[in-house]
Amino acid sequence: MNASLGxxxxxxxxxxxxxxxxxxxxxxxxxxxxxxxVARGEIVALLGPSGAGKSTLLTLIGLILPPxxxxxxxxxxxxxxxxxxxxxxxxxxxxxxxxxxQKANLIPFxxxxxxxxxxxxxxxxxxxxxxxxxxxxLDYLGVAERAEHLPSKLSGGEQQRVAVARALAxxxxxxxxxxxxxxxxxxxxxxxxxxxxxxxxxxxxGVVVVTHDHRALDIFDRTLEMEDGKLRGSSPAHVN
Amino acid sequence: MNLASRDIRHNxxxxxxxxxxxGLLLMIVMGMGGIYRGLVQEATLLVDRVDAxxxxxxxxxxxxxxxxxxxxxxxxxxxxxxxxVSSSRGFVSTTIQRERNGxxxxxxxxxxxxxxxxxxxxxxxxxxALGQAHYEMIADESLKLSLGERLKFAKDTYTVVxxxxxxxxPSGDSMAFxxxxxxxxxxxxxSGEAVRLERSARYSRAGRIDxxxxxxQVIERTLGPSSQLPALGPLAISAVLVKVQPGVDxxxxxxxxxxxxxxxxxxxxxxxxxxxxxxxxxSRRQLGLFRLLLxxxxxxxxxxxxxxxxxxxxxxxxxxxxxxxxxxxxxGLILQQALLLGGLGYVVAYYIGQWLFPxxxxxxxxxxxxxxxxxxxxxxxxxxxxxxxxxxxxxxxPSEVLA
Numbered sequence: 172m173n174a175s176l177g178x179x180x181x182x183x184x185x186x187x188x189x190x191x192x193x194x195x196x197x198x199x200x201x202x203x204x205x206x207x208x209v210a211r212g213e214i215v216a217l218l219g220p221s222g223a224g225k226s227t228l229l230t231l232i233g234l235i236l237p238p239x240x241x242x243x244x245x246x247x248x249x250x251x252x253x254x255x256x257x258x259x260x261x262x263x264x265x266x267x268x269x270x271x272x273q274k275a276n277l278i279p280f281x282x283x284x285x286x287x288x289x290x291x292x293x294x295x296x297x298x299x300x301x302x303x304x305x306x307x308x309l310d311y312l313g314v315a316e317r318a319e320h321l322p323s324k325l326s327g328g329e330q331q332r333v334a335v336a337r338a339l340a341x342x343x344x345x346x347x348x349x350x351x352x353x354x355x356x357x358x359x360x361x362x363x364x365x366x367x368x369x370x371x372x373x374x375x376x377g378v379v380v381v382t383h384d385h386r387a388l389d390i391f392d393r394t395l396e397m398e399d400g401k402l403r404g405s406s407p408a409h410v411n
Numbered sequence: 412m413n414l415a416s417r418d419i420r421h422n423x424x425x426x427x428x429x430x431x432x433x434g435l436l437l438m439i440v441m442g443m444g445g446i447y448r449g450l451v452q453e454a455t456l457l458v459d460r461v462d463a464x465x466x467x468x469x470x471x472x473x474x475x476x477x478x479x480x481x482x483x484x485x486x487x488x489x490x491x492x493x494x495x496v497s498s499s500r501g502f503v504s505t506t507i508q509r510e511r512n513g514x515x516x517x518x519x520x521x522x523x524x525x526x527x528x529x530x531x532x533x534x535x536x537x538x539x540a541l542g543q544a545h546y547e548m549i550a551d552e553s554l555k556l557s558l559g560e561r562l563k564f565a566k567d568t569y570t571v572v573x574x575x576x577x578x579x580x581p582s583g584d585s586m587a588f589x590x591x592x593x594x595x596x597x598x599x600x601x602s603g604e605a606v607r608l609e610r611s612a613r614y615s616r617a618g619r620i621d622x623x624x625x626x627x628q629v630i631e632r633t634l635g636p637s638s639q640l641p642a643l644g645p646l647a648i649s650a651v652l653v654k655v656q657p658g659v660d661x662x663x664x665x666x667x668x669x670x671x672x673x674x675x676x677x678x679x680x681x682x683x684x685x686x687x688x689x690x691x692x693x694s695r696r697q698l699g700l701f702r703l704l705l706x707x708x709x710x711x712x713x714x715x716x717x718x719x720x721x722x723x724x725x726x727x728x729x730x731x732x733x734x735x736x737x738x739x740x741x742x743g744l745i746l747q748q749a750l751l752l753g754g755l756g757y758v759v760a761y762y763i764g765q766w767l768f769p770x771x772x773x774x775x776x777x778x779x780x781x782x783x784x785x786x787x788x789x790x791x792x793x794x795x796x797x798x799x800x801x802x803x804x805x806x807x808x809p810s811e812v813l814a
Contacts, residue, residue: 226813235733235810265735276730276812278414280421285412292412293736321421337734349813 181244182344182377183209188231188241190224190400201227202238203400209345209377214368216388217381219397225381226349228397232379233268233347234260246344265294269338269376271348275330277322283333284309284318290340301340308336312366328359335366339374346370348380357386364390414740415747418724429716430752434759436709437789441764442771443702444781449774450694454581454686457521458679461502462532463652464661466677467668473685474650474677475504476581481647482674484591487524490651493667495659500524501648503594506584507564516554518587519580520564522594522648530573530588538573544590549573551585565600569593581686583773595646610634706788713796717749721800725807733809745800753793757786 190202202224209215217225230236232243234250243251246267250258264270277286284305291301309315312332314325322330331351338346348367352360364380364387371378371392380391388394396403419426454476458466467490469480490499503522508515523530529540530549538558541547548569550556560571569589578586589597601609613633617623623630653668655661661678668676677685721728728741761782768775 230810230813235813261732261735261737263735264733270733272812276726278727278730280418280727281412281414285417289412289414289731290734293731293734293740298412 180210181208182211182213182246183207183232183379184242184244185228185232186242186244188228188238188243190227190231190236191239200400202231205241205397205400205402207395207402209379211344211377212372212375213392214371214378214380214390216391216394217379217397218383218385218388218394223397224400225397227400228402229347229349229379229381232345233270234264265290266341267344269341269343269346271331271334271338271346271351273350273353275322275327275334277330277333277337279322282319282321283314283325283329283336286322286333287336287340290337294341296341304340305336308339309333312336327354328362331355331359331363332366335363335370339370339376342374342376344376346376346378348378350381350383352382352384352387357384360384361387361390413747414744415751418744419748419751426752430755431759433709433713433716433752433756434763436705436712437756437760437785438764438767440702440705440709441760441777441781441785442768442775443698443705444785445764445768445775445777446771446773447695447698447702448776448778448781450691450698451687452776453579453583453774454691455683456578457580457586458683458686460532460534460578461652462654463679464655465653465665465668466679466682467499467651467653467674468649468677470673470675472675473689474682475502476682477685477689480649482649482651484646484648486648486651486674489671490653490668493664495655495664497654497656497659498527499651499653500528501591502650502652503591503598504580504649505594505598506580506582507597509562509564511562517584518550518554519582519584520594520597521586521588522591523588525590525592533573533575533578533588535573536576538571540573541588541590542572545593546570547572547589548593549575549588551575551578551587553577553579553585554587564597567593567596577774579774581691591648595648599646706792710792710796713749713752713792714799716752717745717797717800718803720748721745721803725803726812728804728807729809729811732807733812738805741804742801745797745804746794749793749797749800750790753789753796757789 186206188202188205189200192199192201205228217228219225227236231238234256237256238251241251242249248258250256250263278289281289284302287305287308288301291304292298306315306318309318312335314329314332314336317325317329322333325333346367352363355363367378367380368390370376466474467482467486468474469482472478472480474480484501487499487501490496501522501524504519506517506519508517510516523541525541525544529542531540533540533549535549536552538549541549546567546569548571550571552574556562556571556574558571558574561568562571575586580586610633614630617630617633653664655664665676665678668674731741764777768777
């Protein structure tokens with residue numbers, strides 16, 4: 172299936188993705204023939220037990236690891252096909268993708284605002300514009316008053332909000348989040364999930380969230396189940 | 412946004428301590444070069460300052476600084492008769508060690524050929540040149556003597572009438588200047604008992620030969636002072652310094668004097684080369700090798716420091732790669748820190764050295780040429796030392812963020 176930007180509102184189309192670790196007796200198939208599509212403004216939950224291959228699938232979509240097989244189209248552009256990456260991976264990541272992980276992974280020697288600015292400055296945004304947008308994003312996420320604090324001085328929830336701000340900095344078309352609420356309590360976890368929903372709907376970005384938290388599934392437009400490396404179809408979130 | 416400066420700000424204490432440690436190491440490297448320069452300067456100081464075109468010394472010796480040289484004082488008169496010679500003067504150099512205030516005081520005694528040479532060419536910083544034929548001395552201030560101070564050498568007491576600055580012998584001992592006769596009196600001083608024993612031996616030797624037995628007055632004369640015995644020559648001097656007439660090539664005079672069978676002659680440059688080619692050369696090589704080792708050690712330590720700093724940031728580097736940072740951003744972080752560490756270490760080395768080197772017992776001479784060279788070396792080792800960290804950083808996979 173080939174999808175182009177003009178034909179579809181899909182921001183992500185991944186087809187028959189397979190990832191195998193090791194070889195011979197030690198071979199492990201982490202993801203097998205996974206196909207998924209995410210539309211602009213859609214927030215999708217990726218569910219499944221530990222070791223099901225959710226995080227691996229996210230790293231394949233995020234161009235962090237190359238799949239052994241399959242094709243990835245993001246924003247209408249084919250980025251992986253025929254065992255080869257079709258784009259400059261790092262440039263593509265900084266321009267089109269946003270990442271949020273279980274840990275905020277903020278650079279410890281930069282303040283909250285600088286962490287957000289950094290994502291823009293490495294994408295060649297002028298310093299002054301980056302500074303202004305960083306403050307806007309921190310304000311949007313409710314942590315503007317903590318802008319000049321180092322990550323070590325922020326709470327877990329605040330750090331995760333800053334990480335979300337960093338992921339949004341370059342107005343990515345696709346945001347990938349790997350268990351972003353695992354280290355947060357249920358209230359703050361729900362707040363972060365709602366934030367993703369807000370971002371998806373307001374900024375027209377596709378959001379894929381790997382999560383174990385079934386209490387917040389009502390936030391998602393759609394859920395996907397994974398088990399033993401296989402995607403088990405999809406269903407609208409309200410059904411679950 | 413400069414990541415290197417922000418990382419340093421975040422780990423400021425560690426960076427400062429590391430910089431000081433590296434600075435101290437570089438200060439030793441700097442000091443080694445300074446000690447070598449000091450050695451050369453001390454070795455050639457007198458040759459450069461004494462204003463002689465030729466040095467005439469004992470046959471087949473290398474001059475008064477390299478080994479013992481003894482020539483008769485009348486050599487001055489013989490040389491003065493050589494065509495093209497403007498002046499000649501005797502030179503005495505000997506090193507003595509005396510106790511002063513319970514501490515050893517080493518002095519290189521230099522004899523000046525009074526009255527032509529009163530030490531007016533010396534860098535006198537207090538007092539004056541020699542004003543009389545005996546019992547005055549000009550001392551280097553490093554001997555910590557004061558003007559007017561009186562010291563006893565041999566059987567006479569000398570008054571300090573002038574102080575020089577930075578006048579030391581090739582072996583690093585402080586110099587003191589006397590008239591030639593006074594320097595000889597100090598050099599050849601014998602105790603009363605030694606004089607009595609020598610006279611007695613002389614008397615005994617004279618009594619065993621026919622002349623002594625047949626001429627009782629000869630035996631009587633042997634009991635008198637050595638200077639009154641025509642059979643004994645006057646006390647030897649170390650060398651004769653020759654100044655040629657304006658427009659005369661010193662090599663022409665050298666060619667004439669070199670034919671004499673009892674002396675060797677060197678130009679000032681030749682004497683300088685002899686000094687530098689002797690013990691200074693060995694010291695230079697020794698210091699050079701030690702300096703090279705220190706530079707290598709500094710490089711290895713810097714590499715380890717930078718590698719450790721990089722290891723501390725592996726997760727952050729992986730994150731930077733994951734969010735799409737170019738390699739240049741990451742290399743810049745490591746390289747800028749390396750150069751900052753090296754640069755600030757160099758500044759620390761310079762300022763601590765400026766404060767510490769003057770307190771060294773021997774001269775440490777830091778010249779701009781050496782400073783520039785070391786600065787280049789520091790930049791070089793900073794870049795080389797960062798390579799280990801750079802290689803590590805380049806190998807980091809963005810997926811390590813997930814680990």
